[in-house]
Amino acid sequence: MADIEDSIAATRTETLEDVQARHRKEVKELTAKTTTLKKSVGKGAGDKKKKKEITEQIALMEAELSKRHEQELAAAEQQTTESLAQEEGPEQPEAEDASAALEDLSISSSPAPQQGGKKKPNRQKLRKERKAQQFEEMRRQAEEEAANTENTKEIEDAAIAKLIEPLALSIKQIPPDGHCLYNAVAHQLSLHDQSDSKSYKELRHIAAEYMRKNPDDFMPFLVNNQGDCYNDAEYKQYCNTVEETALWGGQLEIQALSKALGRPIHIVQMGSPVLKVGEDLAGQPLTVS
Incomplete structure (x- = not known):
C-alpha cells in the first residue's frame, strides 16, 4: 500500500x-x-x-x-x-577499424603479400561477438532462474484464498492504483451497509481530517529525507497530500480510517495471522488484503 x-x-x-x-x-x-x-x-x-x-x-x-x-x-x-540488451545496438567503427577498412581497399587495387596468407582480425567484430556471447549466457541463466522461481503472485493469492476460506469470504479485485486502499474500504462499507456507501474521495478526506486532529498519533511515524521527524508544516502538507492526491495509503492511513469510521480493519496477508487494526472498536470489521 x-x-x-x-x-x-x-x-x-x-x-x-x-x-x-x-x-x-x-x-x-x-x-x-x-x-x-x-x-x-x-x-x-x-x-x-x-x-x-x-x-x-x-x-x-x-x-x-x-x-x-x-x-x-x-x-x-x-x-x-x-x-545489457541496448549495448548490442550498432556501434560506430573505431579509428583503427576505419584504417583497416581503407587498407583493405588499397589492397584490392594493388595486392600486397600478407604474412602467412592470413587477414588481420577485425577487432570490432570480435568485440561484438564476445558481447553477444556474454549476453546470451546471461539470458540463459536468467531463463533458468525464472523457470526455477515460483510465481509469488500465484502463491500469495492461493495463501490468501486459503486464509479467508474459513471466514466465508471471497476476493474482490480492486484496481491497483493510488486509491486502491480507499476503494477497498469503500467496497467493504457498501457490503455491510449500503446506506453507508462512501467514495474514495470522501474516505481520503475522512482519513486526512482525522490525522489533522490527532497529530500526536501519527507524527512520530513520519520522517523527512534527512531522517528527522516531520515538523508541523511538513505534517500539514502530508495530510493535504493524503486528501488531495493519489498517494498510496499505508499503515498510517489504515489507522486513521479505522479510528475515524469506528470500525476495526482486518488485513489478510500471506505468511502471518490476520492483522487487526482498531481491535478495541465495536464496529463490524472491514477486511482488506
Whole structure:
C-alpha cells in the first residue's frame, strides 16, 4: 500500500548494487526506528493500549517495506537486463577499424603479400561477438532462474484464498492504483451497509481530517529525507497530500480510517495471522488484503 510506483521509478536511476545497498540501509533505519518506538511505551496498565497500537504500526511498516523492496529489486533487475540488451545496438567503427577498412581497399587495387596468407582480425567484430556471447549466457541463466522461481503472485493469492476460506469470504479485485486502499474500504462499507456507501474521495478526506486532529498519533511515524521527524508544516502538507492526491495509503492511513469510521480493519496477508487494526472498536470489521 506504499507509494510503489514512485519508488520503482526511482530505481531506474540506480544500479542494482545501489538498490541493494539502499535496501540494507532502510532495513537498518527501520529497525532503529521500531526499537525506539517500543522503548517509548511504559509498563503501566494505562500503556497497554498504546503498546498494542504501536505493535500494529510496526507490523504494517515492516510488511510495507518488505513489499516495496521486492518490487524495486524486480524493477532494478529488469532495468539491468534492458541495459545489457541496448549495448548490442550498432556501434560506430573505431579509428583503427576505419584504417583497416581503407587498407583493405588499397589492397584490392594493388595486392600486397600478407604474412602467412592470413587477414588481420577485425577487432570490432570480435568485440561484438564476445558481447553477444556474454549476453546470451546471461539470458540463459536468467531463463533458468525464472523457470526455477515460483510465481509469488500465484502463491500469495492461493495463501490468501486459503486464509479467508474459513471466514466465508471471497476476493474482490480492486484496481491497483493510488486509491486502491480507499476503494477497498469503500467496497467493504457498501457490503455491510449500503446506506453507508462512501467514495474514495470522501474516505481520503475522512482519513486526512482525522490525522489533522490527532497529530500526536501519527507524527512520530513520519520522517523527512534527512531522517528527522516531520515538523508541523511538513505534517500539514502530508495530510493535504493524503486528501488531495493519489498517494498510496499505508499503515498510517489504515489507522486513521479505522479510528475515524469506528470500525476495526482486518488485513489478510500471506505468511502471518490476520492483522487487526482498531481491535478495541465495536464496529463490524472491514477486511482488506
